[in-house]
Amino acid sequence: MPQPNAANVKSIKIAIVGAGSVGVTTAYALLLDGLAADIVLIDIDKNRALGEVMDLSHAAHFAQARVRVGDYEDCADAAAVVITAGVNQKPGQTRLDLVKTNYRLFRDVVPRIAQHAPDTILVVATNPVDVLTHAAYHISGFPLERVIGSGTAMDTTRFRHELGKHFGVNPRNVHAIIVGEHGDSQLPVWSLATISGMRLRDYCKAASIEYNESALEACAKRTKEAAYEIIQRKGKTNYGVASVLVSILQPIVTNSDAIMTVSRVGTYGGIEDVALSMPCKLNRHGAYQDVPLLLSESEEAALRRSALSIKEVLTALEG
Missing domain, CATH: 3.40.50.720 (NAD(P)-binding Rossmann-like Domain)
Structure with missing residues (x-):
């Protein structure tokens, strides 16, 4: 960058x-x-x-x-x-x-x-x-x-780390994201995850390795539970989130139009006025959602559930 x-x-x-x-x-x-x-x-x-x-x-x-x-x-x-x-x-x-x-x-x-x-x-x-x-x-x-x-930028980093370990490749070469809540209702976007420009199932076929759905779901589970695991052991998380915050600040300072999964207020899954994470373009003016994410039908439904879970908290807070 x-x-x-x-x-x-x-x-x-x-x-x-x-x-x-x-x-x-x-x-x-x-x-x-x-x-x-x-x-x-x-x-x-x-x-x-x-x-x-x-x-x-x-x-x-x-x-x-x-x-x-x-x-x-x-x-x-x-x-x-x-x-x-x-x-x-x-x-x-x-x-x-x-x-x-x-x-x-x-x-x-x-x-x-x-x-x-x-x-x-x-x-x-x-x-x-x-x-x-x-x-x-x-x-x-x-x-x-x-x-x-900061949203799911940290979760996306953890997710790529887990998938990189599973497939034996550098996490930087894994293109996969977590969207939705930075929390329990987050969702991995399996439909758009790629390695070497290939969807994961196609990559496994080309590399002659097994496409193991349960193993991949375990990667997503470890991603979601990572913060809880760290907090249980050391009482806090700080190094990973600090590095992610700097990575968010970099395109703001350098005006470099980097795309990251950060949280922003908007309408998601038909739920208005909530904040959750989707890929955004970051530059010196802030964060912009220029291109809608092409989610599968099941992922759209999961995104709506994530938005609803956040909306429920907002409603209770305002009440």
Whole structure:
């Protein structure tokens, strides 16, 4: 993916709201990537944020960027503001269990960002990300394209990793996506999954290997349960999601029109005003769904169920 030139880097600011594990790891990944000259870390616990910045500044010695503690006014002129603040998912807890606490937080945080950075792009990472992307859109008053949730970008990465292991190929050569909710109702788009330009069944035939549906379904199951497995063992996820957040920020900063599965408010499966993930084109103006995804009939039905599950939470929240 193209990198910004040195002249442009000098003007690029990215703010991160939330100095927890995901926020700090994202700041570190941004430092190493060289994507921004000014990285601002905002947190209610300024002392903790300062400690993180002091530590990050030692890594910044090897990068061309400044990392600093800031407040919401420091979001001004940021190319993007990443929201990672919120209560963490606990072992045994679903993402949707988090909604009420983190929704209240967003009602406080988002207006402050919008006040000081009315032209920025909001990138939401806090879970449940689809519900909170919807909240950020309505609270901020921003255009649809400028409120983006990390959505199933992480799930798509995990899915390609699982399929790559199964077929014995590099995950970068597996073209397969997860759409819908970043959560339990997510769906793998089997009808469009390819390796070497061939649908999986055709690839297996050409490679003289068995097309094992149950094994493939197990790949999808491991993808869906990956976060729960990690949280059960270490109490959080941070490295994978931080790398995905940087991959979302890259086309925004470089205006490179990359296509990623990110969450955006829209109408899905006939369900209006919900946020969930579909392939979107990302550039400096935000996220755009230029081309409809050609899903099979069963996948369309599954997408509708995913949209309905999110809509139910939104309805309960608004009630």
